[in-house]
Amino acid sequence: MILVVGGAGYIGSQVVKQLNEAGFVTITYDNLKKGQREAVIASKFILGDIRDTSRLSKLFKENQVEAVMHFAADSLVGESMENPLAYFENNVAGTINLLKTMINFGVKRFIFSSTAAVYGEPQQIPIMETDPTVPTNPYGESKLMIERILARCDEAYGLKYISLRYFNAAGADESGQIGEAHHPETHLIPLILQVALGQREAIKVFGTDYPTPDGTCIRDYIHVVDLAEAHILALKALIAGKTSTVYNLGNGNGHSVKEVIEAAGRITGRKIPVIEARRRRGDPAVLVTGSTKAIQELGWKPRLADLETIIATAWQWHRNPSW
Numbered sequence: 619m620i621l622v623v624g625g626a627g628y629i630g631s632q633v634v635k636q637l638n639e640a641g642f643v644t645i646t647y648d649n650l651k652k653g654q655r656e657a658v659i660a661s662k663f664i665l666g667d668i669r670d671t672s673r674l675s676k677l678f679k680e681n682q683v684e685a686v687m688h689f690a691a692d693s694l695v696g697e698s699m700e701n702p703l704a705y706f707e708n709n710v711a712g713t714i715n716l717l718k719t720m721i722n723f724g725v726k727r728f729i730f731s732s733t734a735a736v737y738g739e740p741q742q743i744p745i746m747e748t749d750p751t752v753p754t755n756p757y758g759e760s761k762l763m764i765e766r767i768l769a770r771c772d773e774a775y776g777l778k779y780i781s782l783r784y785f786n787a788a789g790a791d792e793s794g795q796i797g798e799a800h801h802p803e804t805h806l807i808p809l810i811l812q813v814a815l816g817q818r819e820a821i822k823v824f825g826t827d828y829p830t831p832d833g834t835c836i837r838d839y840i841h842v843v844d845l846a847e848a849h850i851l852a853l854k855a856l857i858a859g860k861t862s863t864v865y866n867l868g869n870g871n872g873h874s875v876k877e878v879i880e881a882a883g884r885i886t887g888r889k890i891p892v893i894e895a896r897r898r899r900g901d902p903a904v905l906v907t908g909s910t911k912a913i914q915e916l917g918w919k920p921r922l923a924d925l926e927t928i929i930a931t932a933w934q935w936h937r938n939p940s941w
């Protein structure tokens with residue numbers, strides 16, 4: 619039985635779906651603060667928070683948990699700058715609570731959702747796992763704190779973990795069943811598609827004076843289906859006895875904000891009005907990874923890597939969202 623904590627969220631729900639397809643039995647534990655109950659397909663569902671020790675203990679007592687995948691976190695850079703304590707409480711204290719419960723029940727396999735935000739302002743592109751980690755915001759810091767705690771838990775209790783540092787997750791399941799919908803929405807691709815649908819008047823471009831060819835920020839967009847696939851491979855590797863480690867997950871291709879808007883215009887065939895705005899606080903100019911480590915060690919093969927496919931699947935979902 620695989621416990622997926624935060625399995626009702628955008629990435630977690632995709633992983634639950636793929637775990638089921640790969641033949642794993644899952645339990646989804648989510649407080650539904652950000653997640654959607656409808657996104658959880660074919661999994662036992664338990665409503666609960668990671669800070670609720672007695673509920674978690676009951677879950678571990680009643681179910682034979684083999685491994686835990688942990689997606690439950692607050693994940694907005696800007697919000698974390700305004701309310702760091704909420705981020706440290708949920709992302710750090712909540713995760714410590716989950717880890718303590720796991721160790722109490724002898725569960726020692728853990729897949730962790732980490733982020734490119736652990737690197738802060740990159741010193742080289744592509745970013746490698748061995749690069750310095752100097753987060754520039756509490757969100758990235760909270761994830762890095764857990765990575766350090768995980769290393770200590772391995773030393774002390776023999777916990778084996780794989781930490782996956784995501785770049786920019788985007789796109790939707792090809793079946794059209796599940797996709798990206800945050801409330802409020804802050805992510806670039808869903809916002810652009812809302813403009814294409816006439817739900818917003820224009821997309822704001824945050825900063826046109828970055829040291830990039832067109833002056834807008836460059837990101838490495840990775841399809842959520844490919845991202846989920848890496849989790850299944852990481853879980854299988856842990857079950858096969860892999861030692862604890864960290865992987866970057868991205869495509870290694872950078873796309874500027876302007877390029878994403880233009881691609882969305884082509885795919886949707888709609889006009890996407892743009893407003894040039896000031897930089898958003900805490901945004902690095904370029905975040906692009908090399909994913910050679912995951913490709914070589916996990917045998918990961920991103921299948922939906924090109925930007926047009928990522929946007930096309932997101933567009934299919936946004937025109938007909940399930941919730």
Ligand code: UFG
Nearest residue numbers: 693733734735785786804805806822823824835875901905
């Ligand atoms: N952007 C705009 N206008 C908008 C929204 C975003 O120009 O209305 C720009 C941002 O400035 C950024 C790019 O589009 O340059 C992507 O922004 P997102 O908000 O979609 O994503 P982020 O890169 O800020 O953050 C995402 C995740 C984080 C993670 C990070 C790692 O939300 O959790 O990727 O790269 F840490």
